[in-house]
Amino acid sequence: MKAIAAAASTTLLASPWTAALAQADYPNKPIRLLVPFGPGSTPDVFARTVSEHASRTLGQSIVIENRAGAGGNVATNQMAKAAPDGYTIGVSITGPLVNNTLIYDNLPYDPFKDLQPITFGVHQGNVLAVSSALGVNSMKELMALLRANPGKYNYASVGVGTLSQLSVEAIKALTNSYVVQVPYASSPAAVMSVLQGDTHMVSLAPLAVMPQVQAGKMKVLAVSTARRLPQLPDVPTFRESGVALDGSAWIGIVGPAGMPAPVVARLNQAFVGAMRDPAVLAKLRAQYMEPEPGTPEQFAAYMREERAKWGPVIKRAGIKAE
Structure with a gap:
């Protein structure tokens, strides 16, 4: 019994240390980046434009996977359900990150609880x-x-x-x-x-x-x-x-909730650095995208602001998912 207890104690002590080592070594394998729309879509173009630079900063390849469906909900749900180790992240947009919480009665994830904002990406005017x-x-x-x-x-x-x-x-x-x-x-x-x-x-x-x-x-x-x-x-x-509307079809980078803070910080550094690189910035602007990278906290606050802005519009229009 003492041997078992000692072994258990050693395991408990080792777990935080092992986790810390894993975070310090992050990333040590390729990262999956999910895109909730098909190839050639604007989220796909954004993802491919910034990922090349970010992968060089991280020292690992970023593998883009297109998972279209349900207005972006399919891939965004996969992001929310992924292991929070930083090896599955994604880009997503206004609908699945904000507005769909008001439109779908049974959304399989809560973007405000189940996702970790990494950085805001770009604004796009429709x-x-x-x-x-x-x-x-x-x-x-x-x-x-x-x-x-x-x-x-x-x-x-x-x-x-x-x-x-x-x-x-x-x-x-x-x-x-x-x-x-x-x-x-x-x-x-x-x-x-x-x-x-x-x-x-x-x-x-x-x-x-x-x-x-x-x-x-x-x-x-x-x-x-x-x-x-x-x-x-x-x-x-x-x-x-004569139409009282202004808005942005924005894109951001998120991962599953529960990601270790050092991993979130590492990803934020890589993607913010990519969007601030003059060559990447020029490519994005040539595609009518205006980058506005920032902290995870700033992105989280912006998501809440967008929900407050569009909530009354969606309610007045009676928009609901069929």
Whole structure:
């Protein structure tokens, strides 16, 4: 019995020491970074742009895994359920990190309890774009068309509760029109639906639609940010167009709750450093993304602010997951 007790005591004493050694050695194997949307989506582009630099800082490869589904909930839930050792982290967006807590009755995770913010990533203003075949050139013309034809038009989105949906819902409220939402798993799929005529409009990050705009296949009518984008100075804001909305389709980096503080700090250092690197910064801005890296605490506070901001909007619109 004494031998067993001694062995148990040694194990108990060794566990914190072993954990400390493991944290000091972190990372000693590749890190999985989950992306809740498909390849080519803006979260995917962001993840790949910053991960190359961050992996050099960490001294380990970062393996990106795309896990699309349920408006980002599938991968974000996997992040929340992962072992809190720092070897499974991910990027996620407004919907699964904030708004879906108000939209889904049985969300399988609580982002405010089950996830550890690592750093805020980037802001992106959504642009409202339509097919060139629709024949409208301004938000005023689009709203007149919707008022005159209730129920005739639909729009593509990348999920319930995202800015992709909320921005069009704001237009619906102003026009008292019924525009059907058609959700897609990624922004490329949503854009393709407009090009093929399956949907008529979409609100997405500029990166997703500008190649088609430049090709003459789509037109941008407005941007969701409070101020016009420097890259698109001729595109008015929603508010300038008579729609009381401003918002960002932001992206952040998170991991499962319970990660050791030194591991969180190491990851924060690597990703913040990546976003502040001049070459990475230039790449992000070329893709209409504005980095705003910071501390885990700042990101956690911002998530709470976003919930307070969008909660009343979601409630007024009666948005719920089907």
